[in-house]
Each structure stands twice: as C-alpha cells, then as structure tokens.
Amino acid sequence: MDTEQKKIFSILSSATKPLMISEIANISSMNRHTVARKLDCLEILGRVRKIEIGNAKKYFATKAVQISSIIDISTDLIFILNESWEIQYVNQAAQNFFEISHTMVGGKRFDLLNLEIFSYPEIIRELKRFSFERVSRVRVPHTIHDETQWYEISLMNISLRPGSVSIALIASNITKEYQTEQRLRENEAMYRSLFQYAPIAINEADLSQVKIYLDNLEKTGVNNIRSFMDTHPEVLKDCMNLIRINNINQKSLTDFDNIYISQKNVLSYLYPYYTPDTLDNFKDLFITLKNGSEYAHFYSEIISITGKIWYFSNYVSVASPDHDLSRVYISYLDITKQKNDHLQVLKTNKELIDVSEEIIARDREIKELINKQQTEIHKLRTFHSLFSDILHATNLPILIWDSSLTIIWISVTLENLCGYKELHLLGKPIWKLFPKSLQTYQTQLISNSPNKDEIGLVITLTDKSGKEKMCHWKCIKKIAIPDSNEMSGAILKEIS
Secondary structure: OOHHHHHHHHHHHHOOOOEEHHHHHHHHOOOHHHHHHHHHHHHHOOOEEEEEEOOEEEEEEOOOOOOHHHHOOOOOEEEEEOOOOEEEEEOHHHHHHHOOOOOOOOOOEHHHHOOHHHOOHHHHHHHHOOOOOOOEEEEEEEEEOOEEEEEEEEEEEEOOOOOOOEEEEEEEEOHHHHHHHHHHHHHHHHHHHHHHHOOOEEEEEEOHHHHHHHHHHHHOOOOOHHHHHHHOHHHHHHHHHHOEEEEEOHHHHHHHHHHOOOOOOHHHHHHHHEOHHHHHHHHHHHHHHHOOOOEEEEEEEEEOOOOOEEEEEEEEEEOOOOOOOOOEEEEEEEOHHHHHOHHHHHHHHHHHHHHHHHHHHHHHHHHHHHHHHHHHHHHHHHHHHHHHHHHHHOOOOEEEEEOOOEEEEEOHHHHHHHOOOHHHHOOOEHHHHOOHHHHHHHHHHHHHOOOOOOOOEEEEEEOOOOOEEEEEEEEEEEEOOOOOOOEEEEEEEEOO
C-alpha cells in the first residue's frame, strides 16, 4: 500500500463503524476523488469491504488473508510482473487458457509472449504509462470459434510478499455485462427517439442546484421552508433561475421557439408570466422533490402579453439514480381547450400521458436491472472469497476435486503434509497422491464411498520424496457452490 492507502486503512481500522467517502476525506484531509480511487484499490486488494445501503456507500477495514492465497482459485486470467515486465507468476486459469502449463514463462518479458488478449496496443500503452498510484482498465474483444468474448483488462499494483510491489494484469470475462450494456445503448437510442418525436412536450431538466440551495437554507436554521418561501418571494425566484433545461424534444422546441430563443433558462424567463397559484404550485413541487418524492403532478397557468391565459398540466419524474435531481423529466400538456371541452380533450391526453410515462418507466427498469446484476456479481465474488478464507482458517489437511476427480483446491496444511505446492497439484488427478500400486484400488474405493461417511477410509499417500503415509480419509461429496460445478472433498488426518 502507498502512503495514502495506509492512511485510509489506518482510519478505517480504528473506526468503530463503517465510514462514508466524505467522512474519510474529512478525517484524512484528502480530496474526495483521491479517497474514492484509493478505496477502489484497497477493495481489490481485499483490505477493505464496501456496504451499499440504498444509494449510500460505506467502507470498513477487514482482516483478510493475503491476496496470493486466492489468486489460483480465481477464474480470471492473472499475470504478475515486475517493473521490467518480467513474469513473476501466472495463475492456473491463465495457464490453462493460453495453454502454457508446460512452458517455462517465469522471468520472460510479458510483451514478448504475444498473448492475443494482452497484445492490444492500448494495453501495451497502459503498461508503459503504469503508475503504482492508480488502477487502469481496458476492454478488448477475443474471438474463439467465431464467437466474440469481451474481457476487461485491469492493471494495478499488488503486494504478494511484505516489502515487494508488483504489477498485476487481470483479464476478467465481461461478455454478459458487455452484452447488457449494448442492449442498454440500443434501448437508449430507441427511447431517445420516442422522447424526441413524442407528440407531447418533454424537457430533461437539472434541478440539482435547487436542491442544494434549499438544503443550505435548512442548514442556516430555516425549519419550515414552505412558509419561509411565502414570506421571502426572492427564494422562489432564485430557485427558478437555478433550473437548467439540458434537453428538449421536438414538440417542446417548437413551443419554446415561439416564446423565447434560449431553452436553457426558459422557466426563469416565464417566471413573470405565471399566475400566483402557479407560483405556489412550484413551491410545493420543489419541496416535494427535495424531500425524496420521485413523481409529481401540478397545474400551471401563464398570462400572455395579450392577457390570454394558457393552462397546462405538468408531470414530473425524477430519473437521477442518487436522487440529486440532476436528471428530471418534465412533460407538459396544453389544456387550455380542455377547460372548454374537458371530456373530448381528456380522451386524447390520456394516450399522450401513457407514452410519456412508458418512456420514463422503461428507462428506470433498465437502470434497476443493471444495479441488480452488479449487486449479484459482488455477492458472488464475496462468497467465493469467504469460502476459501474459511477453509484455510480450519488449519486441516483438505483436498477438493471435481466430478472428473481432478484436484481444484488444496489447503496449506495438506501442502505441508505431502511436500507438494498447490501449483504442482492443481489440475492433476487425485491418484497422483497415491502409490502406483494402489492408484486404481484407492481411486475406486473413494468413488464408491458414501457421502459424509462417519467412519471414513484409510488411504495411503505418497509425499513428494516418495515416502508413504497412512491417513484417515473422510469424504464429503456433492458440495454445492453457487455458479460452480458439483465438487467433492476430503478431510485427511495422518495416522501416526
């Protein structure tokens, strides 16, 4: 960790509760953006965890095992390099993917291997610009058998041993996320077209400064903002001046061109022409949105310079994810004629309102789908990390294999018992641990043993030096892990 990361980690370690980014920034006297960037690195390194409560994000320190203990059970493709780009370590997933399990790549320059996924110019460019102070990410395609997969390449500093800092290149398969984003862009284009050419006027407005303005009033001691606005008319005028129209559709553009050339502050321009009842409706609208409401409806009346009164029905929907009011849709309907012929106009307007509400509702559904998917991905990664941590913490010789009897995980205690390193056993059949004369017999014995056998088996192992050791072997079959194939495992105990 660098100095700033250590400072943030120290603050979280001494805190009695999870802290938000703004709280950490205040305590550390660092910029909020710097704190957010450093927290990203600490979270990747497993030193901090994030809690999401609604739109709020809080962080706390965690006593996690070193990252090197979980690299080899990751499905991501991971290369560890030194500052000269020489390969220090390659995890099992990367060895299998690039078919370099039997090739000596340690000490070779990474860029000379010409690995397709990592050979894109933008990745080499990021390597040249690499800084231990930041995390870089690049998205690249990879085509296998005429099917294109998308990978996100992350470059970051990593410490596998105290006092050493290396470069980690991690390729994560993000094909599903990428396809979801593509569908989102396509849907965005479709709904943007509906927005532009809807037969009713729709404005996309930014009311974030209005919210900040009213929040500041409360901080100065104003308890009842509604009453304060009645006695201080300049407050409403200030709020109207703070509204910015970021986008309007064709119908709205036509209407605005008839009254004012600039669309950005049209509401401020119309302020003198609103009736007193309309100004009161705007006061209620601002307070309603500030207090967290996501939908609102109000009527407005405008007195033209000729004295004619125009009546409008206005619908408001908040689409900003953090409810900072930076993205608010406002649609308005001219109901002047409706005043004279209410029933006839109501039938037409209902269809137009449905179009507006469908545009806004679909936009929100897509955002909620993405947020839900990101939450599930985070939960799954946390579960797999916790599973590995718990098995290591038992301090027992543990072996896990898949349905083909291929070893996929061993504990450190089993490494010590057999003299093998995990790297030497991963991907190997379990009978590699047995004497040659007993391989077939003991493998069949294990395959036929009942699940959770209370008595267990007596199995003979051969350590790296060739010495045979007798062990109690207790099988646990059909272990169900989310998003993984069925696995089996065994807990061993050496017979003295």
